[in-house]
Structure formats: structure tokens, C-alpha cells
Amino acid sequence: MTFCLNRRRACVAALIAWLCAVTAGSVRVTAQDVGTEAQRNAGKALYLTNCSQCHGDKGDGQGYATVHLLPQPRNFTTGKFKVRTTPNGALPIHQDIVNVIRRGMPYTSMPAWPTLSDQQVSDLAYYITTFSADFSSKESVPKPVDLPSAPSMTTATVEMGKKLYVDNGCVKCHGTLGRADGPSSPTLTDELNRPIRPADLSQPWTFRGGPTREDIFRTMSTGFNGTPMPSFADALTPEQRWAITDFIVSLSGTDGPAYTNLVIAKYSPDAIDLAQGTKMFAAAPVARFPIIGQITEPVREFHPPVTNVLVQAIYDSDNMALLVRWHDRTAEKTGKNGPALVVPPEEEEQEGGAPAGAGGATAGGSPSNPFGDAEVTPGAAAPQNPFAEAEPTPAAAASEFSDAVAVQIPSQALTSARKPYFIFGDSQNSVDLWFFDLARTDPLQFLGKGSADRVLRVGRIVA
Numbered sequence: 001m002t003f004c005l006n007r008r009r010a011c012v013a014a015l016i017a018w019l020c021a022v023t024a025g026s027v028r029v030t031a032q033d034v035g036t037e038a039q040r041n042a043g044k045a046l047y048l049t050n051c052s053q054c055h056g057d058k059g060d061g062q063g064y065a066t067v068h069l070l071p072q073p074r075n076f077t078t079g080k081f082k083v084r085t086t087p088n089g090a091l092p093i094h095q096d097i098v099n100v101i102r103r104g105m106p107y108t109s110m111p112a113w114p115t116l117s118d119q120q121v122s123d124l125a126y127y128i129t130t131f132s133a134d135f136s137s138k139e140s141v142p143k144p145v146d147l148p149s150a151p152s153m154t155t156a157t158v159e160m161g162k163k164l165y166v167d168n169g170c171v172k173c174h175g176t177l178g179r180a181d182g183p184s185s186p187t188l189t190d191e192l193n194r195p196i197r198p199a200d201l202s203q204p205w206t207f208r209g210g211p212t213r214e215d216i217f218r219t220m221s222t223g224f225n226g227t228p229m230p231s232f233a234d235a236l237t238p239e240q241r242w243a244i245t246d247f248i249v250s251l252s253g254t255d256g257p258a259y260t261n262l263v264i265a266k267y268s269p270d271a272i273d274l275a276q277g278t279k280m281f282a283a284a285p286v287a288r289f290p291i292i293g294q295i296t297e298p299v300r301e302f303h304p305p306v307t308n309v310l311v312q313a314i315y316d317s318d319n320m321a322l323l324v325r326w327h328d329r330t331a332e333k334t335g336k337n338g339p340a341l342v343v344p345p346e347e348e349e350q351e352g353g354a355p356a357g358a359g360g361a362t363a364g365g366s367p368s369n370p371f372g373d374a375e376v377t378p379g380a381a382a383p384q385n386p387f388a389e390a391e392p393t394p395a396a397a398a399s400e401f402s403d404a405v406a407v408q409i410p411s412q413a414l415t416s417a418r419k420p421y422f423i424f425g426d427s428q429n430s431v432d433l434w435f436f437d438l439a440r441t442d443p444l445q446f447l448g449k450g451s452a453d454r455v456l457r458v459g460r461i462v463a
Contacts, residue, residue, distance in 0.1 A: 032141050033094050035126030043127025046120055054109060059131030068295075069109045070303040071196070079132035079140075080225040083209040086142035088223040088231035091134055093142055097125035107206045107307055145221050148238055150213050153246045161247030164240055173198040173228065178251040179327045186329050191226045197305070198229075200327055202251045206307055211255070216245045257308060263287045265313035265320065272314065272321045281323045284312040291326075297423045297451035299343045305329075309405070324405050324436075333438045335402040339424070339446050339454050402439035408432070411447065424448035432457075 034040070048057070054073040056062040061075035074081070083100055084092040101121050104112035113121065129135035151157075165171060173188060175181040178201030190196045204211035209219050220241045223231035232241055266284040273280065289309050293302045305328065312323040410420055411430040418429065425431035425448040433446040433454070445457045 032091065032129070032135050034129045034135055035094075035123065039123045039126045040130060041127075042120075043123035043125070044130075046116070046124045047127050050113075051124070059128065065109075068302050071108055072194075073109070076128050076131035078226075079134040082224040082227065083219075084142075084222050084225070085144040085147065085218060086222065087145055087233065089225060090142040091132075091140055093144060094122075094125055094129075097128055098122060101125060103210065105208045108208070145233055146238075147214070147218055147221065150217065151239075151242055153213070153249065157243045157246040158250045160240075161243035161245065161250075164236070164244050165247050168232065168236070168244070170244065174201050178202045178248065181327070181329045188228050190228075196227060197329070200307075201248050202327065203257070203307065204249070204252050205256050213242075213245050213249060216248055217241055220244060257288055257290070259290050259308070260287045261289070263311050263313050263322075265315050268314045268316045270316065272316050272319050274321065278323060280321065281312040281314060284314050284323075287311045294423065299341070322407060324407075326405075328403060330399075331438060332399045332401065332403040335400050335439055337402045337404040337437050337439065338444065339406065339433055339435060339448070340456065402437055404435065404437040404439075406436070407434040408448070409434075421450070424451050424454055426450050427453070 035043070047055075052063055053065045054061075054063040054069060055076060056066070056073075059076035061073040063073060066072055079091055081092045081096065081100070083105075084090070084096045086092055086096070098121050100110075101113055101116070101124055104110050116124070134140045171182055172184040173180075173182045175185070180198045180200040182198070185198055188196050188198060199207055204216075207215065207219075208224075209215050219229070220236075221231060221233045223229050232244075236244075264285045264287070266281075268280070287310070289311060291304045291306050291308055293304055294300060295302055306326045309324055309326045311325075314321050408422075408425075408431050411425075411432050420426055420429035420431045424433070427449050431448045433448050435444040435446060437444070447455045447457050449455075
């Protein structure tokens with residue numbers, strides 16, 4: 001009796017073990033979690049209301065707003081997603097898609113969606129998987145990469161990361177100081193041969209995948225599908241990837257942009273001497289202003305290549321001086337620019353493609369090259385600039401357009417709270433435009449009374 005009972009127990013145990021093995025095997029070969037039909041249908045309604053304008057009804061990235069967007073919206077039919085916790089080239093897991101919807105992609109047209117409930121975001125992520133058959137394939141089930149907890153950041157890890165950053169070629173794209181100005185930067189393209197910019201590592205708030213150490217380590221480990229940014233999971237140990245992460249963190253020195261709308265000028269008891277260069281501004285507070293596209297009046301610019309400028313101001317008993325700095329891939333010191341530059345109507349908006357000048361030029365772009373980097377005959381060499389910073393040698397042809405910056409102020413002291421219109425003033429409230437062009441040795445001054453009324457004045461300013 002006892003013997004038979006033991007046999008039955010043995011048989012039961014064997015049966016349980018066999019069932020567990022079958023269950024485990026089925027988990028390994030099943031397709032990714034794509035939700036229920038009800039969840040996908042709920043996600044479809046949300047998608048058509050909130051997402052199709054950019055990503056298109058078919059998820060192919062060809063919504064009616066796409067013509068105005070750079071970078072262009074994600075084409076979900078390819079199954080390729082940048083921000084993931086899975087290996088390079090693999091599909092994202094469900095939570096990866098949820099995270100992108102919830103957080104957005106900074107400094108692109110993809111916003112965060114904090115007002116959607118967790119269930120809505122999840123349903124939306126499930127519906128997105130319907131655009132690519134890969135999500136239903138048993139062979140394409142992704143497995144997240146190992147992302148260990150962050151170790152302590154030390155001076156030693158930063159120094160180790162600095163060396164690895166150079167040795168592994170990061171400097172070629174991102175530049176010595178991480179300002180996206182490496183020698184390869186102007187030549188980079190994505191898998192569709194569209195120009196693409198590397199991340200400015202000194203401005204982590206612009207990182208597509210997030211600014212934290214964990215976010216940076218994840219990007220180092222997974223890469224960005226469809227871009228020149230590779231995965232270093234096989235090439236570098238976790239310790240080495242954390243070291244590069246720490247060096248990248250050290251490049252910014254700040255957690256956020258701290259944008260402002262006010263410049264506080266510092267008084268100088270000594271007369272302003274421009275020959276001293278940036279040293280004059282050492283004690284002046286730094287103000288950071290965001291740069292956004294101007295799409296209201298001609299000339300429109302949907303995609304400014306610079307996200308912000310740093311401004312410092314000083315004054316003495318007679319004069320005021322401004323120092324304006326920004327990060328760019330190269331300093332374009334030849335070409336044309338200016339408030340009076342005429343853009344032909346056909347170049348204001350290109351039918352069926354990105355707007356003219358997408359990526360930085362106000363004219364001269366094309367669907368194949370939205371940055372408008374047409375080669376031009378170099379002009380006269382500019383004199384030595386005491387404000388200049390060290391620059392890498394440009395690896396691409398010179399732009400048709402020079403780099404420039406304008407300072408706009410009311411022509412007369414304000415007598416009320418009403419300010420001039422922010423685009424070149426208006427007929428009742430004119431503005432002075434101080435225009436500084438890197439292709440010129442002398443600044444220009446314009447009187448603006450609206451976008452259609454800009455007159456060159458006799459200058460009263462010096463560079």
C-alpha cells in the first residue's frame with residue numbers, strides 16, 4: 001500500500017515537472033505581448049485622435065504634418081525604435097514603447113503625454129505594435145539587455161571615461177567637449193541617407209532617451225536603431241560603459257537648461273575694451289534663452305539647428321557690450337545672411353518635402369539635403385576674433401549661409417506695458433535690429449516696423 005502511494009506520488013511529481021517544462025518552453029517561443037483585441041481597439045481610437053497627424057493613419061510616418069517636421073516622425077511599420085532596453089536591432093518591449101509615449105522625445109515634435117492614464121498609454125502602445133508584423137513573430141521576441149545598477153561616480157571613473165571616449169571614437173561625432181562638433185558630425189546620415197545630428201552631450205536635457213546616468217548607460221548599451229549611434233554592449237564591459245557615462249555627465253555641469261527671459265548687465269568701472277575678448281564678461285551673469293522655430297511670418301524657419309543661446313552683458317558709463325554664444329557643428333564664416341535676405345516664395349515651403357532650409361538654412365535646402373549645405377566660393381578671410389573658441393576643422397562643404405545673430409530692442413524707451421511685436425516690431429512700435437554676421441567684419445543695424453518693413457540704418461554699433 002505504501003509502495004503504491006509512493007509510486008503515485010512519484011508519478012504526480014513527474015507529471016508536474018513535465019507540465020512545468022512544457023509551460024517554460026512555450027514562454028520562450030511565444031510572440032511578444034501585443035495586448036488583447038479590446039486593448040488594441042482602444043489604442044486605435046487614441047492613435048487616430050492624437051498620433052495619426054504625424055505618424056499617419058498607416059503608422060508609416062507620413063501624416064499630413066510630416067512635411068513640417070524634422071526629425072521626421074517614427075515609421076512604425078519598420079519595427080525600428082531608438083529608445084529601448086533591448087539589443088541593437090531588436091524590437092522594443094511593451095514598456096519601452098510606453099515610456100516613450102509617456103515621456104516624449106525632447107526637442108522633437110514628439111511630446112510627452114502626462115494627461116493620458118496608464119491604461120490609455122498601455123493601449124496605445126499595444127496598437128502601435130499592429131503596424132509591424134515583426135511583433136507577431138515568435139522569432140522576434142526581444143530580450144532586454146542587462147542594465148546593472150549605477151556604481152558611484154568618481155574622479156577616477158570620469159578620467160577613465162575620458163580616455164575611453166577618445167579611444168572608442170565618440171569624439172569623432174560628438175567632439176572633444178561633447179558639443180556635437182566632431183569632424184564626422186557634418187557627414188552623418190541615418191539608414192535612409194537623411195542628414196542626422198549627433199547629440200550635444202553638454203546639454204543633457206536635449207537627450208532623446210533621457211538625461212540620467214541610467215539613461216545614458218542604456219543608450220551606450222543598446223544604441224539607437226537606424227542611426228550611426230552603435231551599441232557598445234559587446235565592445236565594452238559594464239565598467240567601461242559606466243566610465244564613459246560618467247565622463248558624459250561631467251561635460252554638462254548642470255541638470256537642466258535653467259532658461260530665462262532676462263539678461264542682467266554687470267557694471268564695469270573700467271571702459272569696455274573689446275580687445276580683451278571674453279575676459280571682460282567673467283563676472284557677468286549668464287542667461288540662457290531657448291531658440292524656437294519662427295513659423296508665423298516670412299521668412300519661416302521650422303527647424304532651427306541651435307536650441308539655445310547664452311547671453312552675458314556688461315556696461316560702463318558710455319557703452320554696453322553683449323556676449324552671445326551657442327553650440328553648432330561648425331562656425332560658418334562665409335556665405336550670406338541678414339534680415340533683408342529675400343527668400344523666393346517657392347523656397348518658403350517645398351511641396352511634398354521638408355520646408356526649405358530645414359535644419360538651419362532659410363533657403364537653399366532640398367528634400368535630399370534639408371540642411372542646404374550648398375558649396376559656395378569662400379569670401380575674404382575674417383580678422384582674428386578675440387571671442388573665438390577652439391574649433392575642429394570642418395569635414396563638410398561650406399554652407400550657403402553664414403552663422404549670424406541679431407539683437408532686437410525697442411527703438412525708443414517704452415512708455416507702457418505694450419512691447420513691439422516680437423517679429424521685427426510693428427508700425428506703431430519699431431525696433432532696432434543689431435545684426436552680427438560671422439561673414440562680415442562690421443555689424444549692421446536695421447530699423448524694423450514689421451516683417452515687411454525692414455530698413456538698413458547707419459550703424460552706431462561696433463563688433
